[in-house]
Amino acid sequence: MTEHTTTINPDTRAVKPTVITVNDTAVTVPDNRVTGLQIKEAAIAAGVPIATAFVLFEITKKGRKLVRDDDAVKVNKNSVFEAITDDVNS
Structure with a gap:
């Protein structure tokens, strides 16, 4: 009899693309756990200026909570984000 061993990687989970809102625009992010940078990149790809x-x-x-580029955020269909320029002189 041949014995088969299956190893399950605990980090393996289903990826869940999720639609969120960034600057009043619907944006699809690649998963329900993303970084601030991934949110901004997805928004840019969706045409958010x-x-x-x-x-x-x-x-x-x-209220508003700062999300840094490397911050991991769990998102869902009700997640709303605002991206603003960092230019204090405008």
Whole structure:
């Protein structure tokens, strides 16, 4: 009898593309766990007129929360973000 061993990688999970809102525009991100930079890149690809240098905020019931490029964020269809220029002189 031949014995088969299956190893399950605990980091393997289903990827769930998710539609969120960035600057009042529907944006599809590649998963329901993304970084701030991934959110900005997806928004740019969706035609939102921002740049990766913009500052990103998550809009919650408690107010605005800063999301840095390397911050991991769990998102869902109700997630709303605002990206604004970092130019204090404008």
